[in-house]
Amino acid sequence: MGKITKYLNQLIVGNVFDTPEILEAYSTDRSVLKIKPKFVAFPESTEDIRKLMRFFNQIAAKEIPVSVTARGTGLDEGGADLSSGGLVISTEKLNRMLEIDPRERLVRVQAGITLRELNTALSVSGLTIPIGGHNNDTIGGLISNTPVDDSAGKYGGIESFVERVEVILANGECLQTSRLKKYNIAKKATEKSLEGDIYRKISKLLKTNAELVSEMSKNPTHDYSGYPAIVKLQYKDTLDLMPLFFGAQGTLGVISEVILKAVPLSKRPSRVVATFKELDAALEFAHKVKSLRPRKINFYDLKIIQEARESGKNLDGVIRKLEDGFVVLVSFDGRINSCVKKVANIQKEFPRNTKFIFETPENRLILNEFENALAAYLNSAKSSERVPILTDFYLPARNVSGFLKDLKVLEQKLDLDLALFGSYATSIYSLRPKFNLEDKDFNKKAATFLRAGAYIIDRQDGKLAGGTPEGRLKAVVTNTNMKDAEQILYSEVKRIFDQNNILNPDVKLGANSKFTLTHFRSTSLPKIML
Structure with a gap:
């Protein structure tokens, strides 16, 4: 164990490691990259994160830069969970639900809690966060990566459910976001702190680039590169820094706590699977059902389902025996009976050889197997x-x-x-x-x-x-x-x-x-x- 590692272990309650086995384990995420860090830290509190950030910021000021990467469960596919020769801060021990207000449907959690853990806890109160992401994604990771999940078309994604975030800044200061009025912004800007600096400089930056920001806000680009959420910071005479952290991938601060707004649990979704020989017919069907506001409309090249069948999945009862084509899976979780009836009417507009499967108690397990076909496809390659x-x-x-x-x-x-x-x-x-x-x-x-x-x-x-x-x-x-x-x-x-x-x-x-x-x-x- 090196001198820095020993010092850091004296500094925080949690642990810091530099052993080869742990560094190797944290040298990959779900991307195609492999980059080995020098240290991996497991903080047990917000204060631990603050101390780590303060230390590495201080040595960077002395021209000894060490990169710091916050990491949840390591599911990022673009390599953002990796640190090039620096420190990885794992939030896996910061996984508690701190408080819940069922009446207001608000919940405060640590950033390392996973979507599955949170929704399991919320279900006791009849609530949920209806995000269609990976169940093992952490809430901090969802904010940092802001994935557009399959349910975002209806529910809007993680941005729609976050009320406030607590972020540890580069120098160890703790920033708690909120929408501030003009007077409060001016007051914050006078503070001799990094937070005060940020409010002062961001306000100036927005003013200097008002024309550019206005132009960007009028032309949504469907692009998460950079910090495009800067267009959402100002509303009338107010300013909220929170949007900047969506999609920032830990480049602006380390998210430590989050307050979310939950919604009531919905009914069990009902599914429809439709198989098409022609692309145009598949797209026409998807376009028609989109107006019914389903929870999701998933689109698959039939080759994906065929490969899943070859791996052992019994899918003959769900899809037609075609060599090629397209499959559309639609899932409804609101006004289910009405929506299914409307889909049945839409079905009449398509040729009889188009196969439609409507979910029933008898075929539910088969449709579950169909939904698992993508996982079978992604993991079926043997020598590759x-x-x-x-x-x-x-x-x-x-x-x-x-x-x-x-x-x-x-x-x-x-x-x-x-x-x-x-x-x-x-x-x-x-x-x-x-x-x-x-x-x-x-x-x-x-x-x-x-x-x-x-x-x-x-x-x-x-x-x-x-x-x-x-x-x-x-x-x-x-x-x-x-x-x-x-x-x-x-x-x-x-x-x-x-x-x-x-x-x-x-x-x-x-x-x-x-x-x-x-x-x-x-x-x-x-x-x-x-």
């Missing part, structure tokens, strides 16, 4: 891995057909199996082709796929970082394509919050293409990505 290189991108509904035409050309050119899946309701899609990570040319092939895929996404008016922020991986493309004025604005935001550039400095705007592309993994991860 379906790595997340081109995932969670935005694609407008009007251009899905054009994108698939471009995709066929790309599939032949790169000799890859490119089956599209995603959410029609949110317009967020993914591609997960097989790659052999032990192939000596894997890095080159993967980088080519990333750039070529990003090109056709852009060609079809899509956005590479439309469903999740850019992290390290997507930044290879987004940092090059970002408008100069926006990049300058976002860089200034980063400097205001993190003067010594220690908070995840190699992520988002600070990502280095060469570093990223030379740190691809050469071995597969355990296949647990569901």
